[in-house]
Amino acid sequence: MTTTTSRDLELRAIVDATAAAVADAPDKAAALFRATGDSGDGVRTDLRIGRHQVTIDEPPALGGQDAAINPVESALAALVSCQVVTYRFWAAKLGIPVDDVHVETEGDLDVRGFFGLDDAVRPGFGEVRLLVTLTGPAPAEDYARLKDAVDAHCPVLDLFRNPTPVASRLA
Structure with a gap:
């Protein structure tokens, strides 16, 4: 049984409007x-x-x-909230009904890296784990397909998984 909520329709309208707006002008897709x-x-x-x-x-x-x-903790919170948003948008885009998205995350950090006590230890997380619980009427195969789409398109997950160029300077 597939149900479409008003939230799904609103999110799908945002996806469609954005696609139309940037189709002929990719520079309009840039956000700061x-x-x-x-x-x-x-x-x-x-x-x-x-x-x-x-x-x-x-x-x-x-x-x-x-x-x-x-x-x-704010980095983990950003990851959790981005996961929720991305699950909602991609569920709407793929037509997969999701009643609720619950995300738990935890990260391992060795403070020796932050304090410079061991240069072999990175100052950031050594590992971050996500546990996503989806509830709704769709079969498990649809939720697995949705997870793959979210893993490929979540901006904050991308920040955690891939190096991002950062320019730092003193004013």
Whole structure:
């Protein structure tokens, strides 16, 4: 049994409108995202992302006050939320009914890399694991096909899986 929700129709309309808008002008597909941040008390960072104010902090063991999630937790949160969004869009695009998307993630980080205690240890995650639970009326084969599409198109998953050029300079 296949059911199409109003959410699916709205998401499919966004996909179709975007495809039409960039079909003859690929330069219209380029999007620029920005975030700015300033140091706060301790190691807290006060961020402005579009119209939003966000705080990132560290636990006391890393010099913070645990006033908010820490940077690596925010990276995991970005991955989880991007997975949810990508599952929703691709389910709508492929016509696969999904009632709910639940994503859990965890990452292993060895702080010796961050603190420079062992140059052989990378400062970032050594491994990140995702567990996605989909509920809905579609057969398992459809959800496997959906997972493959999401794995191929999730922007934040791509950031985790592939090197991204970063230019860093002092102002």
